[in-house]
Amino acid sequence: MHFSRHTRKQNFCLVFSGFDLMLDPIFLGLDPLFSIDVKLLIKDIHSCAPVPGYQDLYLFQGHTIKSVEIYGIIVAVEQNHAMLIYQVDDGTGTVPCCLWKNSTGSITKTLPLGTCVHVLGRITDYKDMRQVTTFSLSQVHDPNREVLHALEAMVLRKTVYAEPYKVPVQIQQNADKLKEQMQADKDGEHLLSKEATETSTIKTENAFQQRLLLYLREHAPTSGFPYTFARADETLRESARQLLHHKYGESPTERQISELFAHSTTALVKSGDLLEVESNSGVYQVLTSERLQNTIETIVREAESKLSPAYGNGSPQECCAQEKEN
Structure with missing residues (x-):
């Protein structure tokens, strides 16, 4: 299908109508991707552009995001008195995943090189270097999960993420009234x-x-x-x-x-x-709802990793059979 220059200009205006409104502090969280851990490849993390006027908020294909979910292999480890820094590689790029020592009591020792990990964290920049400030970092025993995540991220990139968020017309038309009421x-x-x-x-x-x-x-x-x-x-x-x-x-x-x-x-x-x-x-x-959710997820993942050697494979019926045998 052929689009004229006039049509492309109209589409461009339509996509970015309300863009400034989307970055208004009062309406910042309207984009559904703003409040979730967005499934990304590491190369996508490096492609995100910082949102002007905000700290640790980034634009990705017309969406305002802050938290991400990635899988990868640990290829380097650094440690100081305050944090552990895992260099994680997913085949598309590498990114430092910084885990503050005082942010969780579950990390008692460093994971070895070559470990496949699942990371949840917030995109940040430190000294002009992109990194992930980590909420949760857990070992993955099934390498297929990394492949599955990469496939999901690529599909989402072409479908969900490819549609820039648009502030609903009703909100655009009544933005000033809504802002006045919310501020009041x-x-x-x-x-x-x-x-x-x-x-x-x-x-x-x-x-x-x-x-x-x-x-x-x-x-x-x-x-x-x-x-x-x-x-x-x-x-x-x-x-x-x-x-x-x-x-x-x-x-x-x-x-x-x-x-x-x-x-x-x-x-x-x-x-x-x-x-x-x-x-x-x-x-x-x-204790906020977000921190509580992250804490619960960490506990569940730790419990799952402890059970995985015995119950990680097989159907539910097979797992029940193993339980009876034990």
């Missing part, structure tokens, strides 16, 4: 939160824990923080003084304030709102 809702929530934080008197430990959690969700670094991180905030310290004065009837000591922060942090870990990076490390992360 956000400002209202922030105002209520701020008023509640600044004016209410803290009289129970549970109320102080919720205020501490709100502060950590807004200010704590995602990479992890010590329990003393929030102790420097004067508003929280005043809340701690209110609670302890109400409890003991006198001005609290610095030691009592520190103990309250430590106890509240432990309580938030037990309630599932915080996650201790490593046992007894004193470093914590705010």
